[in-house]
Amino acid sequence: MIRAQVIVRPRASIFDPQGDAVCRAIQHLGVSTVKQAHVGKCIELELEGNDLNKARAQLETICKDLLSNPVIEDYVLTLKGAEPPKVKAASKPAAKKAVKKAASRPVAKKAASKPVKKTKVKKTVRRAAVKKKKGK
Amino acid sequence: MMRWAVIQFPGSNCDQDVFHVLKNVLAQEVDYIWHKDSSLKGADAVVLPGGFSYGDYLRCGAIARFSPIMPAVKEAAGQGKTVLGICNGFQILCEAGLLPGVLVRNTSLHFRCETIPVRVEHPSSRFTSEYLTGQVLQLPIAHGEGHYVADEATLDALFLHKQVLFTYSDSQGRTTPGSNPNGSQRHIAGITNRAGNVFGLMPHPERASEKILGSSDGLGLFTSILASQGVPLAQAA
Numbered sequence: 001m002i003r004a005q006v007i008v009r010p011r012a013s014i015f016d017p018q019g020d021a022v023c024r025a026i027q028h029l030g031v032s033t034v035k036q037a038h039v040g041k042c043i044e045l046e047l048e049g050n051d052l053n054k055a056r057a058q059l060e061t062i063c064k065d066l067l068s069n070p071v072i073e074d075y076v077l078t079l080k081g082a083e084p085p086k087v088k089a090a091s092k093p094a095a096k097k098a099v100k101k102a103a104s105r106p107v108a109k110k111a112a113s114k115p116v117k118k119t120k121v122k123k124t125v126r127r128a129a130v131k132k133k134k135g136k
Numbered sequence: 137m138m139r140w141a142v143i144q145f146p147g148s149n150c151d152q153d154v155f156h157v158l159k160n161v162l163a164q165e166v167d168y169i170w171h172k173d174s175s176l177k178g179a180d181a182v183v184l185p186g187g188f189s190y191g192d193y194l195r196c197g198a199i200a201r202f203s204p205i206m207p208a209v210k211e212a213a214g215q216g217k218t219v220l221g222i223c224n225g226f227q228i229l230c231e232a233g234l235l236p237g238v239l240v241r242n243t244s245l246h247f248r249c250e251t252i253p254v255r256v257e258h259p260s261s262r263f264t265s266e267y268l269t270g271q272v273l274q275l276p277i278a279h280g281e282g283h284y285v286a287d288e289a290t291l292d293a294l295f296l297h298k299q300v301l302f303t304y305s306d307s308q309g310r311t312t313p314g315s316n317p318n319g320s321q322r323h324i325a326g327i328t329n330r331a332g333n334v335f336g337l338m339p340h341p342e343r344a345s346e347k348i349l350g351s352s353d354g355l356g357l358f359t360s361i362l363a364s365q366g367v368p369l370a371q372a373a
Contacts, residue, residue, distance in 0.1 A: 014285060017243050017319070041194075066202070069195055069231065071238045072285055 002047040002055050002081030008068045009040035009075070043067055052079050138367050140164055141179035143209070143225075145171045145200045150186035150222060153342045158183075161345055162358055162369070171203040181218035181361060182209055184225030186278070186340060196239060196281045197227035206232060218262065218361055219334040223279055226326070226336030235329055235336045236294070237286030243319025247280040251351065252317055254325050254339050255305035257298070261328060262364035263335045264301050266356040272309045273302075273353035275339035277317060282338040284320040284327075294327055302326035302337055 010016040016038050023037035047055050059077055068075040140158050144151050151168065158164040167177055171189075176182060189200035200206075213219045213234050221229040229235045242248060254275045256267040267273070286294070294300050302325040306315040311323045318338070326337025341354025359369060 014240070015243070015319075017241050017245050017283075021245055066198060067194065069198070069238055071287075072240055 002050060002052060002079060004045040004047060004055065004059055004080075005078045006043040006045070006059070006063055006067050007040060007076045007078075008043065008073050010038055011072055011074055014072045040073070047081075050081055052081055055079060055081070138164055138180045138362060138365055139178060140166045141169045141176045141182045142166060143169050143171060143182065143184050143205055145184075145187065145189035145203060145224075145228075147189045147191055148185050148187035148224070150224075150340065150342060153340075154183050154185045154222070157342045157345045157355070157358060161355070162362065164362075169205060171200070171205050174204050174208055176205075176208045176212055179212070179217075180365065181220065182212055184209070184219070184221040184228050185342075186223030186225060189224055189228065192224075192281070195227075195231065196224060197229075197231040200224075200228045201232040210234065213329070213334050216331065216333050218365075220263070220357075220361070221334075221336035222340055222342065223277075223282075223338055226338055227281065229334060229336045234334050235327060236290050237284055237327070239281050239338070240283045240285050241281050242279070242283050242317070247278075248282070248317045249276075249278040250317075251276045251344070252339070253305050253307045253309075253315065254302050255309050255311070257300050257303060260298065261301055261332055261335075261360075263328065263357055263360050265363055266360040270309050272305060272307060273339075273356075274344065274351045275341060275354055276343045276351075277339050279318065279338055282318040282320065284318075284324040284338075286321065291322055291324075294324070295322070297330055299328045299330065299332075300324055300326070301328060301335065302339065 010019065018039040019037040022039055023034060026034045026037065045059070049055065056077070056079055063075045063077055064070060142151050142154050155166050155168065158166045167179065169176060189197060193199060209219060210232065219229070219234065226235070227239045230238050251274050253272045256264055256269065256271040256273065258269050259265050259267050303311055303323040304316050304320065304325050305311050305323065316323050325339055326335060328335045341357040343349065344351040344354035345358065346352055362369060
């Protein structure tokens with residue numbers, strides 16, 4: 001099993017009225033340190049199989065053709081799953097077990113790729129900044 | 137007489153309005169074509185009507201563009217046949233790449249449902265030949281995602297090649313910030329492809345094609361298409 005996450009975001013050059021409304025609402029609630037908000041989509045997919053490279057190639061096409069519109073949006077695709085373990089032909093049952101074990105790992109907690117990780121770090125920093133200001 | 141195909145997607149809701157105008161007001165031959173069909177049954181012109189195809193999920197028109205009928209629509213467009221996309225149909229044509237740009241959420245975030253002035257940019261197209269340059273029409277709009285977006289080069293090219301047929305204006309034909317209902321770049325309300333046979337617009341001409349409905353200003357769009365094909369108007373209202 002492969003799990004994929006696609007984050008679709010409005011391009012920076014395109015005015016995002018939803019993000020603007022959300023930003024103003026946040027400011028209205030007293031958090032004036034928030035200067036920008038962008039509203040996108042998070043699409044989660046589950047795929048059969050365990051070939052990450054093949055899955056990535058297929059999903060890149062889907063991201064470009066369907067899940068995002070390159071005129072107005074950017075996307076970040078992250079994949080999580082287990083590569084088939086390299087084992088000898090004789091030990092097939094063991095291989096199956098390894099795949100099962102790998103696939104059953106919990107997913108969402110840790111960011112799988114750099115872009116998502118970066119966003120999380122930024123959020124943490126921003127939260128910290130808000131707390132600091134509130135403390136004053 | 138022309139043979140028309142009105143495409144029905146799941147969620148289309150202006151298909152019957154278009155059918156009525158073509159069949160009962162203009163005495164044309166019209167077929168409904170289900171989106172899962174793959175043939176336009178020999179139609180001379182295709183209409184992608186307004187509505188909320190596939191519930192507007194993902195983006196307006198994003199899923200409809202992959203409907204089985206769409207290859208036939210693209211083929212018809214390639215052959216120079218008339219393809220008209222109204223409201224959601226315009227969004228589908230953009231997603232399908234038959235028209236440049238894309239339609240996004242109205243700047244105001246409001247769903248705008250009202251009759252507004254729309255200015256005709258020029259009559260030298262198969263969709264506007266029955267109008268005059270600068271003529272102001274009263275046409276209904278009903279959309280939440282009608283904000284036309286394209287890059288600057290595309291916008292310049294659209295005006296340079298006279299592909300912009302309708303713009304939002306005030307009742308005097310002036311384009312002011314207040315006369316733009318959705319934030320569309322350069323007040324664009326309707327554009328054609330470079331070849332001039334595919335037209336998409338956000339206003340609903342089919343809802344303004346009979347005087348009893350308050351305005352028949354939209355009828356000229358359909359009669360222009362008929363005139364461009366040399367079709368005599370048998371029973372035009």
